[in-house]
């Protein structure tokens with residue numbers, strides 16, 4: 001089986017993720033999207049804005065134009081979880097054709113924990129050193145014993161496709177795994193999440209490094225709108241509608257009006273005299289004197305006009 005290549009990210013004790021090839025990047029997303037939205041200009045800031053818009057509105061097909069092909073080596077029990085992601089193209093090392101190698105996953109003591117009392121699918125709680133040692137010993141014992149039997153059966157000429165089934169699921173396997181960016185982000189969203197099993201999270205985090213390098217704007221947008229974004233259910237919204245005082249919404253709206261003014265001014269600079277009317281047009285209601293004070297404070301952040309207007313609409317719907 002393949003040893004860890006130089007350009008790979010090592011995962012667990014003997015595994016790795018290596019980006020073999022990729023097709024396209026942020027530019028491919030923009031190129032595809034412009035078929036739907038027209039050519040426009042292609043300044044870098046506009047490309048970023050377009051990618052953020054697509055991500056925010058779950059217009060996902062342009063993200064499918066970017067492809068990643070990875071060479072990965074992982075324990076079989078990790079592959080079992082990984083393979084549930086059905087949109088990938090996979091070609092795996094065959095134990096019908098080739099002999100298994102003596103490569104088993106032995107967990108690091110730091111990751112040997114008790115069954116979580118809170119999460120039925122998780123770990124939690126420090127295991128005493130003697131028990132950790134016992135776990136490690138058992139992993140080694142069962143791996144070595146099963147491999148010895150496997151080798152014996154192999155030498156006796158028993159079919160490899162049958163002999164392999166004596167091996168445990170901490171045996172390493174490897175594959176080529178190809179997927180598009182949209183589905184890869186979906187994979188990373190599920191498998192880099194804190195609820196995912198540690199052993200698959202390590203691989204998912206390693207693949208995330210490739211996404212960051214190949215499509216940085218898409219990665220940033222994914223973090224902002226999917227990973228760290230928040231959606232409210234109908235029940236949650238109705239609670240907010242009933243409980244949030246209007247004055248809080250008005251205060252936030254006021255901030256949005258300032259941010260909108262600053263952003264519009266940043267995108268297309270205005271004369272000083274036009275700034276206060278512009279702010280009023282964005283729904284701002286401070287007096288001109290207060291506006292000047294705040295404007296001169298230099299504290300107003302700029303954002304994205306479309307995103308700020310969408311936020312304003314959401315806020316107003318809570319009133």
Ligand SMILES: Cc1cc2nc3c(=O)[nH]c(=O)nc-3n(C[C@H](O)[C@H](O)[C@H](O)COP(=O)(O)OP(=O)(O)OC[C@H]3O[C@@H](n4cnc5c(N)ncnc54)[C@H](O)[C@@H]3O)c2cc1C
Pocket residue numbers: 084085086087088121183186190191195196197
């Ligand atoms: C923390 C965690 C715990 C889990 N626990 C369990 C468990 O206990 N038992 C278990 O069996 N699984 C479990 N899973 C696996 C999980 O149910 C999914 O099978 C897995 O995460 C793949 O998700 P997916 O189907 O969205 O991804 P993919 O297969 O990559 O599909 C991506 C998207 O494509 C679409 N799609 C793909 N194929 C189809 C199709 N045939 N029909 C309709 N739409 C399709 C869907 O929109 C899907 O979301 C767990 C996963 C996680 C992350």
